[in-house]
Amino acid sequence: MGQQSGKRLSRKERERREHRRLILEAAEELFARKGFHATSVQEIADEAEFSVGSLYNLFESKERLYHELIEMRADQYLRKLAQRLDEADGPADKVRAAVRCKLDFFEEHRQFFNIFGNFVSGAESASPPMLSKTCIEIHGQIHRQLESVFEAGIQQGIFADIDPVLAVLALEGTTNAIIGEWIHTGSRKLESMNPGAVERILFHGLLDGKAK
Amino acid sequence: MGQQSGKRLSRKERERREHRRLILEAAEELFARKGFHATSVQEIADEAEFSVGSLYNLFESKERLYHELIEMRADQYLRKLAQRLDEADGPADKVRAAVRCKLDFFEEHRQFFNIFGNFVSGAESASPPMLSKTCIEIHGQIHRQLESVFEAGIQQGIFADIDPVLAVLALEGTTNAIIGEWIHTGSRKLESMNPGAVERILFHGLLDGKAK
DNA sequence: GCTTATAATGAATGAAGGTTCAGATTATGA
């Protein structure tokens, strides 16, 4: 039969993947706009120009489709973050990189924020069909990566002696709120809204620096 | 018929309110644990020890019940916040009061955080049956109150010259993330987790104060 | 072209749950 050796995939397999991608794309748009329950499988199939039957050949269930979608983006984000953190030098710069990375990511995948929202914040809501194990695992990895940045920074005397877990929550919470506001008000560019203001708040806080 | 003059409510009316309260209480527990869609009207009725019919005598629909629940708590929170802000002296103290107020409120209404979550963060998710107009209005009032605190603080040179909207988002985002984490990990007391650390981060940021 | 394997289709199925309403129950007041 077709060669599935090493890298090269059979045409069949490539088409299969492409079809899955198209369906995931349609699903992302609809789930983001209307939520999990208000989106029917029929609608997803229509949007992607497939029949429901074909959709079910490609995905086990509506719930599994939803999970795969989130897992895909979560994984994509984790990779991007890991790369950006790796490229940055020193704790302060890594924090800056993390902020930029997140803003960039959700500027590109604006829709996804509505789906990801709960996850990234509370991590264990039950409303839509609870997050998959994979997803919770990725969430944990993201937090651990950031925590270790803060730990290093504290060790080096760059950051104040604050619980790293709390520091991560401040970072995540603040960026979430800003991205949410940005999406909600529908500004064109995220950057335009807050050049380095986010970082300024995170690094220096709200109080005036008095002198200077 | 019964007297409904001025203050005194008829027994009928008092019972009606009490029954509504009981149903709202049952609904809060269930919506928080299982989400809007996964909770059936039957379950709510059972939990509250009423029939579905009676529930429908008291509430227009499942969706309306959900909205009334959120509006009730949102209003309760707004009142509490307004009072605490009023009692505090000066912008810095008002910010501290706002943080404490929020932590206290969600310590008391822990369940509600799962329901309120989206609201308080993104304010316009579509997943559950979109927030009611009333609810969005309350959300706006909360933000406006906090913004004016920051405006005053900036004017007085106490706070750095940061966009008040951004400052509010940092405040809300950080507290949301912390409350979410707290609920998720299931610690007993919120206070025990972070004495004044939240305020420290908000006021002074993550960087070490160098000297001192 | 013909046969076989593979994929696409969408009408049919069944389960779930929000809402209604005719009848049962309880309270009111003379």
Add this chain to the structure above:
DNA sequence: TCATAATCTGAACCTTCATTCATTATAAGC
């Protein structure tokens, strides 16, 4: 005590999907 009004009740109704699968269309191999 009885008549009337108000309230309660939950089975039946009806709609909305997720999922299946017999049928049709397409591609592969000869």
